[in-house]
Amino acid sequence: MYFRFSRSEMTLREKLWHVSWSFVLLITVICSIGFLTLYSAANGSIDPWASRQMVRFLVGMVVMLAVAMVDIRVWMRWAYILYGVALLLLMAVEIRGSVGMGAQRWIDLGFIQLQPSEIMKIILVLALARYFHGASYQDVGRPLFLVPPLIMVFLPVGLVLKQPDLGTAMMLTLASGAMFFLAGVRLWKFGLIIAAGLGAIPVAWRFMREYQRQRIITFLNPENDPLGAGYHILQSKIALGSGGMFGKGFLLGTQSHLNFLPEKQTDFIFTMLAEEWGMVGGLVLVALYTLILVYGYAMSLRARSQFARLVGLGLTTTFFLYVFINIAMVMGLVPVVGVPLPLISYGGTAMLTLLFGFGLIMSVHIHRDIHIGRRGASDEI
Amino acid sequence: MSRDNDRAKIIGRRALLLGGGKLALLSALAGRMYYLQVLEADKYATLADENRINLRLLPPPRGRILDRNGVPMAVNRQNYRALLVSEQIDDLDDTLDSLSNIIPIADHDRARIAREIKRHRSFVPVTVRENLSWEDVARIEINTPDLPGVMIDVGQSRSYPLEGLGAHLLGYVSAVSEADLQSSSDPLLELPGFRIGKAGIEKVYDLALRGKGGTSQVEVNAVGRTIRELKRDEGEPGVDLSLTIDLDLQQFAAQRLGSESAAVVVVDIHTGDVLVMASTPSFDPNAFNRGLSSDEWRDLITNPRSPLTNKAIAGQYPPGSTFKLMTALAALESGTITADQRVLCPGQMSLGNITFHCWKKGGHGSLDLIGGIKNSCDVYFYEIARRTGFERIAEMARRFGLGAPMGLDLPGERAGAIPNRSWKRATLGQPWLPGETLINAIGQGYVLATPLQLAVMCARVANGGFAVQPHLARDQIEGSHVMPRTAGDWPDLGVSRQSLALVRRGMFAVVNEPGGTAFGARIKDDAMTMSGKSGSAQVRRISMRERDTGVKKNEDLPWKERDHALFVAYAPESEPRYACCVTVEHGGGGSGVAAPICRDILMEVQKRFLQRGGGDAPQVRPVSTRPDAASRQPAVHHDDDGHGDHVHPDPILDDPEDGEDR
Missing domain, CATH: 3.90.1310.10 (Penicillin-binding protein 2a (Domain 2))
Incomplete structure (x- = not known):
């Protein structure tokens, strides 16, 4: 409380000065790779995917910078309220989904279809960061202290699983796990939970829907059913493997252009990219993603408040989960769960969510020197 | 503050751990990429091609x-x-x-x-x-x-x-x-x-x-x-x-046959080329492609003239008097008779208590071999067959290609039938009767032959006794491999040239000498002279009563009961090249119906190939190199006096009756 620094009084101009423009450039480069790949996916046409994705990118960039300008303490103050709103939206689509025909997972806002589960990926990080912000190492050590955040995690995860959206549930759980870990939850507790989780597999199996079980079965042996359930994974591996070291060339990917590769513009876009650009292209993209992670870590760890650090690291972890689950999925390492390749896959919600997240990370960066007391937002000058 | 520092330390350490974990997982992705895109690249490249390439x-x-x-x-x-x-x-x-x-x-x-x-x-x-x-x-x-x-x-x-x-x-x-x-x-x-x-x-x-x-x-x-x-x-x-078929000739033959239910076969006696193989009536094979209506189909299969059957190879007919060539050869070759020995024909012959009639009611009087063939005298052949025995005649007929499929390159060939003792015992379980020798020796009874067999028989007689084989494809074709047909050296049938010459002399007389049964159908151009033998195959039995009251003429009978008319011939007499067989189902007499058709066709064949000359004539096997080439010519020329006491009144000679051999 002694070092109350008056950074909060930064002008917009100063804040813009503090934006890491190299980070913005990095994001733009990755998104541009996405535009090129979508151009190729449409057989060398900017329509229908690349053009729309560019518009979304531009909208997303504005949103990102706007989010970055907002004071980190504002985000902290609004964290629980945003969480509550997001939870309500999630319940709303859940109720409507069960009442109406079919499972519609989004709310149509006209220009974009808002997916509450996607928003939750960001908001949950914010809420957990807020909760752990004031917690001491001793606090975190008390089991009862961990009950509220666990409830905060299980409510959305349960709702998302009911949809059912295995990929989002997995991401929420893993990102939350990382938050707990960073907050200082004892390692043996993780060991306990992992053991309990393994023990729960047979139970979970019984409650899984048939298509979810099927996904796991085909994941374990996709060659079993090459024309049915295993078709996607097998075709993805064929397209990717046939790309070889240097790829078949831009616009020359046979498997993707002949539609053997399913969902080539969304979930399986990495396969298409790796078919046309080979392993070299795939590694370049993974390297760019790693660079984003490095930026995220660097920005987060330099922040002076626990909230900012947790938000930055949590969101970086969420980003990592997008990258890893998607790429591992198209290469047959994890089940096909429907997680897009961040900044590249065609789709507005994911793009907006991610850029919103990067906006928060940048806000963490811009407001890195702001100290926030244990009482949090109420503690301000 | 220290608390804050603690927390910063913890989060810093744990962030490092977490970051390390992430790098490890990203490395795993890179490793997987290496495995799929480098180590397994060939396998997936193949699978990709299998995916997209269809043969x-x-x-x-x-x-x-x-x-x-x-x-x-x-x-x-x-x-x-x-x-x-x-x-x-x-x-x-x-x-x-x-x-x-x-x-x-x-x-x-x-x-x-x-x-x-x-x-x-x-x-x-x-x-x-x-x-x-x-x-x-x-x-x-x-x-x-x-x-x-x-x-x-x-x-x-x-x-x-x-x-x-x-x-x-x-x-x-x-x-x-x-x-x-x-x-x-x-x-x-x-x-x-x-x-x-x-x-x-x-x-x-x-x-x-x-x-x-x-x-x-x-x-x-x-x-x-x-x-x-x-x-x-x-x-x-x-x-x-x-094919070896000549379409112009084929067309000529088909037109010449007209509406008759008939078959014509013309073969090259040296090469075995089938120049003409026509069977009437015919059908339009395109109709099968178009699809036949059930009415059309019924018409085709119920037509008594069986348009779907290739009568040239699948029609089996009693060869009638054309078979007498085989009887004569068997008798000569076995030494049972000589050409000069005479047989008296009183119009009938008795064997046991059965009377066998000659086609000519009053009889032919005394005849030698040439006279017997020329007049197609049944009694003459009854007698020489009785002396020779049917076993020998059957054996001779087999040598000339009767009684078994010819091996033509066309499916559906029938074998015909050449009976003998063992055949009769095997198929009918009955012993051979002496009278059957006589009946079968004149081509009635059990003997059956296809027009193709008769044409080839005639060809083998005309080519000097070589086992020429007929064929339809100009080239030798095995499977999908096509090669030029080699001029095969046909095996010698082992029949003496002299006997063959005598038989041919008889065939010459049939057509070209007054009194011959087919004298009316002779070719007057010396360069194209035809020699042949007529045959009328009886379809129904003639009852004793009928014989007493007078045999009905064929024209008075319903179509189905009329005789089959046959004629086999070769031409030209000076250097035989073509053998022809004309078979007209229920046509009546061989000499009256079949012989003129055969004459016209053989004239057309010769006009086309021999008189026109040029390269399109069928290739002639170099017969002159054969040791006995000379004997191919009808060497034994009987002068007209050779018939001795056998003199015919002229009007009958020029127009021999059609019904010859009953």
Whole structure:
């Protein structure tokens, strides 16, 4: 409380000065790779995917910078309220989904279809960061202290699983796990939970829907059913493997252009990219993603408040989960769960969510020197 | 503050751990990429090609069938089909309605089209109608702007431009059966719509005519639509196959036979080329391609003149008096008789308590061999057969090709029948009766022969006793391999040249000497002289009562009961080249009906090949190199006095009666 620094009084101009423009450039480069790949996916046409994705990118960039300008303490103050709103939206689509025909997972806002589960990926990080912000190492050590955040995690995860959206549930759980870990939850507790989780597999199996079980079965042996359930994974591996070291060339990917590769513009876009650009292209993209992670870590760890650090690291972890689950999925390492390749896959919600997240990370960066007391937002000058 | 520092330390450490974990997982992704894209790249490249490359079989065009001069007998016709691509049409019913204004579409076709569209992917064309006329095609083409999704496709179908002419030789093509598929590994057979030869030449030489299938590698997308062709191997078209048939002669023969139920075979006595093989009435094989109505089919199979049968090889007839050539040869060769020995013909002959009649009621008087053949005297042959025995006659007949299939390169050949003791015991379980020797020796009784066998028999008599084999394909064809036919040295039948010369002398007399049974049918041009032997095969028994009251003339009998008329001949007498057999079912007498037809055909053959000269004559085997070439000529020339006391009143000579041998 002694070092109350008056950074909060930064002008917009100063804040813009503090934006890491190299980070913005990095994001733009990755998104541009996405535009090129979508151009190729449409057989060398900017329509229908690349053009729309560019518009979304531009909208997303504005949103990102706007989010970055907002004071980190504002985000902290609004964290629980945003969480509550997001939870309500999630319940709303859940109720409507069960009442109406079919499972519609989004709310149509006209220009974009808002997916509450996607928003939750960001908001949950914010809420957990807020909760752990004031917690001491001793606090975190008390089991009862961990009950509220666990409830905060299980409510959305349960709702998302009911949809059912295995990929989002997995991401929420893993990102939350990382938050707990960073907050200082004892390692043996993780060991306990992992053991309990393994023990729960047979139970979970019984409650899984048939298509979810099927996904796991085909994941374990996709060659079993090459024309049915295993078709996607097998075709993805064929397209990717046939790309070889240097790829078949831009616009020359046979498997993707002949539609053997399913969902080539969304979930399986990495396969298409790796078919046309080979392993070299795939590694370049993974390297760019790693660079984003490095930026995220660097920005987060330099922040002076626990909230900012947790938000930055949590969101970086969420980003990592997008990258890893998607790429591992198209290469047959994890089940096909429907997680897009961040900044590249065609789709507005994911793009907006991610850029919103990067906006928060940048806000963490811009407001890195702001100290926030244990009482949090109420503690301000 | 220290608390804050603690927390910063913890989060810093744990962030490092977490970051390390993430890097490890990203490295795992890179490793997986290396495994899939470098280590397993070849395997997946192959799988990718298997995915996208389809091998399609291209049916080769079927080889044509030509006559010996290159005139096409079987060709491939463009078959225009109207196709419908369902993805390009808005409403199936509307499209079919407007299409039916141009070409009629039956209701069952509509149902079939709807069914096929449902079954196939939307870009697969479905056949609306086949065999469109050129007018239909033009009208559809003009209206294409109003008929989106309708297109015209050209396929190939077999066509026989000569219609009935040669239909029995060519056979037909038809869809592949399950049995065909099992007996062959040719992938072409699995092509939908592929047709193979099912009868005739189309069947015998199917492999050569079929050709070898080409392949087309096409790139397809995930739903099987063809994107582009990558590689094409055209395969080998079927071989154009030349027959030994001469179409002009074939046509002449068919016209000459007219509406008779008859068969003509002309063979080259040296090469075995079948120049003419006609069977009437015929049918139009194209009708089978078009599809026959049940009425048309019933007409074909109930017609008493059996148009579907190739009578030249599948018709078996009692050879009648033409068989006397074999009886004479057997008698001469066995030494039972000599040419000069005379037999008295009183008009009948008794054996045991049965009386055998000569065709000439009053008898022929005393005859030697030449006289016997010339007059076709039944009693003469009864007598020499009685002395020779039928075993020897049967053996001689077999040597000349009777009693077994000839091995012609055409399916459906019948064996005919040459009986003997063991045959009768085996088939009828009865002993041979002496009277049967007499009856069979004049070509009645159990003896049966096909026109082809009789033509070849005559050829073997005319070529000096060599076992010439008839064939229809000009080249030697084994499987799909075609090579020029080597001029085979036919095996010697082991019959003395002298005996053959005597028999030929008799055949000369039949046609060219007054009193000969076919004197009326002689060729007056010396260069084309024909020698032959007539035969009338009795179809019904003649009762004793009838014989007493007078035998009915053939014209007075219903068609089915009239005699078969036969004539075998060779020409020219100076240097024999062609042998011919004419068989007219229920035609009446051989000399009156068959001989004039044979004369006209042999004259036409000689006009075409010998008098015109030039390169299109059938290749002559160099007979002069044969050691006994000289004996081919009718060396034993009997002068007219050779017939001794046998003198005929002239009017009868010029117009011998048709009914000769009863």
